[in-house]
Amino acid sequence: MTYLFKILPLILFSAYISYNPIIAQESNTERPKIGLVLSGGGAKGLAHIGVLKVLEEAGIVPDFITGTSMGSIVGGLYAIGYSADELSALNHTVDWQVLLSDYIPLQNISLEEKHDYRRHFVELPIRNKRIMLPSGLREGQNLANLLSGLTWRTAGIDSFDNFPYPYRCVGVEIISGEIIDFKSGDLAFNMRASMAIPSVFTPVVPDSGRVIVDGGVIRNFPVDEVLQMGADIVIGVFTGYKKEETSGDLNSLDKILSRSAAIYGIYDSNEQMKKVDLLITPDLNEFTSVEFTRGDEIELAGITAARQHMDELLALAAKQNIYGPRDRPLPLPEKDSILITRVRVNELQYNDQSLAYGKLNIPRKSYLSRDKLQQGIDRLFGTLYFDRLYYRFEKDGEGFRLMMDAKEKPPSSLKVAIHYDNFYGAGMLLNFTQSNFLISGARLTTSVDLSEYPQARLFYRKYTGKKMNILAGYEAYFESNLIPGYLQGEEIGYFRQSHLTSDLSLKYIISLNQQLGAGLLFEYSAVYPSKSMQTLYPDIFNFERFGFAGFGSSVSYRANTLDDLLYPTHGSQVDVYLKSILNPWEDLKYLTDTIRTETSLSSFGKLHINFENFSLLGKKFSLNSGISLGLSTDDFIASDYFFVGGLSYNLRRNQIPFAGYRVGEVVATNFIHAKLGLNYRIYRNLQLEILGNTLIGSDNFEDLTSSIINPNMDDLHIGYGAGLTYKTMLGPVNVFFAGNNQDTRLRFYINLGFTF
Numbered sequence: 001m002t003y004l005f006k007i008l009p010l011i012l013f014s015a016y017i018s019y020n021p022i023i024a025q026e027s028n029t030e031r032p033k034i035g036l037v038l039s040g041g042g043a044k045g046l047a048h049i050g051v052l053k054v055l056e057e058a059g060i061v062p063d064f065i066t067g068t069s070m071g072s073i074v075g076g077l078y079a080i081g082y083s084a085d086e087l088s089a090l091n092h093t094v095d096w097q098v099l100l101s102d103y104i105p106l107q108n109i110s111l112e113e114k115h116d117y118r119r120h121f122v123e124l125p126i127r128n129k130r131i132m133l134p135s136g137l138r139e140g141q142n143l144a145n146l147l148s149g150l151t152w153r154t155a156g157i158d159s160f161d162n163f164p165y166p167y168r169c170v171g172v173e174i175i176s177g178e179i180i181d182f183k184s185g186d187l188a189f190n191m192r193a194s195m196a197i198p199s200v201f202t203p204v205v206p207d208s209g210r211v212i213v214d215g216g217v218i219r220n221f222p223v224d225e226v227l228q229m230g231a232d233i234v235i236g237v238f239t240g241y242k243k244e245e246t247s248g249d250l251n252s253l254d255k256i257l258s259r260s261a262a263i264y265g266i267y268d269s270n271e272q273m274k275k276v277d278l279l280i281t282p283d284l285n286e287f288t289s290v291e292f293t294r295g296d297e298i299e300l301a302g303i304t305a306a307r308q309h310m311d312e313l314l315a316l317a318a319k320q321n322i323y324g325p326r327d328r329p330l331p332l333p334e335k336d337s338i339l340i341t342r343v344r345v346n347e348l349q350y351n352d353q354s355l356a357y358g359k360l361n362i363p364r365k366s367y368l369s370r371d372k373l374q375q376g377i378d379r380l381f382g383t384l385y386f387d388r389l390y391y392r393f394e395k396d397g398e399g400f401r402l403m404m405d406a407k408e409k410p411p412s413s414l415k416v417a418i419h420y421d422n423f424y425g426a427g428m429l430l431n432f433t434q435s436n437f438l439i440s441g442a443r444l445t446t447s448v449d450l451s452e453y454p455q456a457r458l459f460y461r462k463y464t465g466k467k468m469n470i471l472a473g474y475e476a477y478f479e480s481n482l483i484p485g486y487l488q489g490e491e492i493g494y495f496r497q498s499h500l501t502s503d504l505s506l507k508y509i510i511s512l513n514q515q516l517g518a519g520l521l522f523e524y525s526a527v528y529p530s531k532s533m534q535t536l537y538p539d540i541f542n543f544e545r546f547g548f549a550g551f552g553s554s555v556s557y558r559a560n561t562l563d564d565l566l567y568p569t570h571g572s573q574v575d576v577y578l579k580s581i582l583n584p585w586e587d588l589k590y591l592t593d594t595i596r597t598e599t600s601l602s603s604f605g606k607l608h609i610n611f612e613n614f615s616l617l618g619k620k621f622s623l624n625s626g627i628s629l630g631l632s633t634d635d636f637i638a639s640d641y642f643f644v645g646g647l648s649y650n651l652r653r654n655q656i657p658f659a660g661y662r663v664g665e666v667v668a669t670n671f672i673h674a675k676l677g678l679n680y681r682i683y684r685n686l687q688l689e690i691l692g693n694t695l696i697g698s699d700n701f702e703d704l705t706s707s708i709i710n711p712n713m714d715d716l717h718i719g720y721g722a723g724l725t726y727k728t729m730l731g732p733v734n735v736f737f738a739g740n741n742q743d744t745r746l747r748f749y750i751n752l753g754f755t756f
Contacts, residue, residue, distance in 0.1 A: 081330070
């Protein structure tokens, strides 16, 4: 009996070891290696961050890390030295909706492309003279930018075994069905490939020509890979499919198709789980794989799940410490800048190589910072000539080659939009763009508004200069316009106007959002009074057509940092345009006979300056302020007046927005205009706008100056109003009501869809 009591503790300890598979490893003199496996799961994979926090707290230091999809990103960044707290801070601060989209902030779009950006609800690529359907896939440019920026510290390290934590991530080659085990190369590129979720992101096609998609298609839980690396003990964190799925959950076609597509990955994950020593499965049933906005909650679910295994984790850490303390490896040192020996851009089919090198503007044998590289990428990507820009560094002596992989947009595209407003009526917008038109590197854009009062624009341009900061272009613009005539707020008739502008220009690109230009002009403008106007005022409107045509010159300055072109919340915009028409000839045809005069008129000039600013006031409010000035010489021609009234969404050439009047209700040759508004974002796509504005107009500069100093109520126009804007897939919907100080009439404005 005494002998039994002596050996009883040994029996109990042996039973404990046999029961606990983590500690029940074969006894040897080497510390058992720990492998950490992080599954895919989309937004659910953010739970990995919470698990890593608890592992650090318990003192667990993995020897190897593998991951798929979101697990590849969290695991890859952890493997190169980012702590769990740093990953958590990233989760809390990154805008996941922008990151996982192809949306480019308007500030990163070049000035000449801003007007048409996101103005059409359908964009159809054209290849080999055939209109194609859009792929519906995101290129992941924003995600690639982030990952490349976060992994600068890996420059010069080719093998993932040389990371502080040896690492693997998994993708699938969809042609052969082969599982790709990424163990070397560019870390950011491979993480992006591992997260190329089918139907969400485009596949990654490396130089080998393989087509790689998300590893979760087959290997969503890469346990075999960590065992092959040499792991003795495997800790797995699974955030993938809903394991407790029931027949009641599969109650729609999309859910059945989604589950069917994932069926092999589910089977493989179940097989991989059998090889895990400690499995952590956060309760994520209330979350979906796309709810990145709930990242904080998902991370907390990871913490909760890991804490449920704290006793096992502490026991494992204690077991590891028997072999001596396991220090956490030092992170890879951060690089503030990298010595670039040369820059290489892949062969381009539709654009000149010089465009890419000039916009990047990265000298050879110079130190390059992340900010400077990102500025170059923004300049190049902001041309909208490319779908995707990836970069990597290759060791080259004491420095690195910057290798840029540029995926070009299709050479042609057709865009479509529709619109309606209660002044001009309905219309359809068609936009056609063609690269390499006539000249290599040149681009042609044509836009047409098919409506009762049609508009058309042609823009032909080419970048030139060593830094590609000179834009040579030709622009032509035509519109058929309606100009009502008013008497005390009542419409008494109208004019129909035809206008054509042709402009050959050179523009110097100061920065992405700022440019200075000069051009040679030809303008033709004519008005045609309606029968009612001719009947009411036979002595004044005794003509069928009146207008002018002439050549001239222009100077312009533009700057635009607005975050949205139609409904911005912050940023500013400056437009300065000065033109002069030299000795135009008059185009006048009278009603009483067939006489048409073409006499020479005096030269005239015109200046228009507009400044507008939006400032955020908290998360939901923004302040809108602006001032504009219009001046004309005394020899100004009547068909080129400033027409005041209407809102900015439907205005045309020479029209000045003014809440409180309908389009053209006030006519001026000289004016000064100021406005102040407050916008309130009720929720994401619905905005309330309150606006007040004032205007002083006169026939000449002296009278304008006098009216500003000593204003009288006849010259002073004050308008005010409020309205709602709702953004839809077809474009914005805007309803606005306004009045003014000159009468008691209430004006209302309705706009549906995108404008020209």
